[in-house]
Amino acid sequence: MLIRKPNDIPSSEITSQSAYLNRRNFISGAAAAGAMALGADRVGQLVDPTSKVYAGTKLETVTSPLSTTGETLTTLKDITSYNNFYEFGSDKGDPARYAGKLQTRPWTVSVEGLVKNKKTFDIDMLLKLVPLEERVYRLRCVEAWSMVIPWVGYSLSEFIKRCEPLGSAKYVQFLSLADPKQMPYMKTVSLNWPYSEGLRMDEAMHPLTLLTFGLYGEALPNQDGAPVRLIVPWKYGFKSAKSIVKIRFVAEQPHTAWNDMAPREYGFYSNVNPDVDHPRWTQRNERRIGEAFYKQRRATLMFNGYGDQVAQLYTGMDLKKNF
Ligand SMILES: Nc1nc2c(c(=O)[nH]1)N[C@H]1C(S)=C(S)[C@@H](COP(=O)(O)O)O[C@H]1N2
Ligand SMILES: [Mo]
Numbered sequence: 001m002l003i004r005k006p007n008d009i010p011s012s013e014i015t016s017q018s019a020y021l022n023r024r025n026f027i028s029g030a031a032a033a034g035a036m037a038l039g040a041d042r043v044g045q046l047v048d049p050t051s052k053v054y055a056g057t058k059l060e061t062v063t064s065p066l067s068t069t070g071e072t073l074t075t076l077k078d079i080t081s082y083n084n085f086y087e088f089g090s091d092k093g094d095p096a097r098y099a100g101k102l103q104t105r106p107w108t109v110s111v112e113g114l115v116k117n118k119k120t121f122d123i124d125m126l127l128k129l130v131p132l133e134e135r136v137y138r139l140r141c142v143e144a145w146s147m148v149i150p151w152v153g154y155s156l157s158e159f160i161k162r163c164e165p166l167g168s169a170k171y172v173q174f175l176s177l178a179d180p181k182q183m184p185y186m187k188t189v190s191l192n193w194p195y196s197e198g199l200r201m202d203e204a205m206h207p208l209t210l211l212t213f214g215l216y217g218e219a220l221p222n223q224d225g226a227p228v229r230l231i232v233p234w235k236y237g238f239k240s241a242k243s244i245v246k247i248r249f250v251a252e253q254p255h256t257a258w259n260d261m262a263p264r265e266y267g268f269y270s271n272v273n274p275d276v277d278h279p280r281w282t283q284r285n286e287r288r289i290g291e292a293f294y295k296q297r298r299a300t301l302m303f304n305g306y307g308d309q310v311a312q313l314y315t316g317m318d319l320k321k322n323f
Pocket of ligand 2: 237
């Protein structure tokens with residue numbers, strides 16, 4: 001049988017988001033070797049039954065009119081074994097291997113900054129704030145692959161309204177947990193921890209922006225960002241911070257982990273845009289995870305196909321400059 005390569009992009013052209021990280025790890029080779037030894041050691045902990053107490057709990061959901069239809073869902077297996085979660089390693093299989101240990105209870109999300117309600121929310125309270133919806137969204141990674149995932153959550157706007165942000169709050173920053181005791185690769189992967197992401201207030205308030213607690217009807221698997229993460233379907237996947245512990249309302253555009261790492265490659269907006277190439281590879285098309293490698297790559301859609309709903313957020317903006 002003839003195995004064909006994807007015909008439009010030589011695989012050598014696609015390097016991962018971790019290219020920088022791996023180069024740096026190479027420099028600190030001793031540290032990397034240490035982490036690998038630690039990693040191997042932790043594989044055994046996957047079978048620890050206490051690690052799976054929360055991930056997998058059934059969640060009640062209502063259907064949402066904001067669900068994407070007409071797409072084949074990516075399998076649970078692919079969604080949970082092909083991940084980016086650099087706190088747990090830079091290979092796609094690392095988060096499934098090492099995130100099982102993450103303790104997701106007790107867990108709180110604190111609200112800081114320019115807001116009336118500077119509160120700390122217990123995760124189980126947050127989960128019950130408003131009814132959970134199932135929302136199928138495409139997720140397009142900046143590395144030119146995509147998945148279709150039935151997320152569970154509610155519009156972030158519901159949460160933000162209850163925080164009562166001040167008029168001076170123009171952006172929202174999201175900070176992930178940064179606990180090197182639980183996250184074995186924080187020491188060797190040189191992103192600027194804690195993982196930080198941000199949205200402009202109108203993007204954060206947009207109904208499509210989902211505060212996400214589950215997928216496939218169950219509480220989030222750890223490798224997908226348990227116990228709470230963001231999903232911003234019209235932006236590259238890295239905007240969707242995982243395992244969030246802090247939400248900060250600010251006046252200025254916040255720094256973000258990827259923007260700190262390589263500002264020419266990862267902009268603040270990072271709207272999915274087939275017309276703006278990543279400096280090292282095209283964004284014209286994508287590989288759907290789970291589909292055969294020889295299959296024709298799909299054309300990437302402007303705003304990941306959500307343009308009808310979100311394009312008006314950017315009227316008058318040059319999206320090549322504001323990539
Ligand atoms: N805290 C944290 N959040 C993160 C990341 C990460 O490394 N750390 N990776 C991002 C990237 S690059 C992508 S594509 C998505 C992947 O989500 P998934 O593994 O659930 O598909 O999570 C994003 N959120
Ligand atoms: Mo990504």
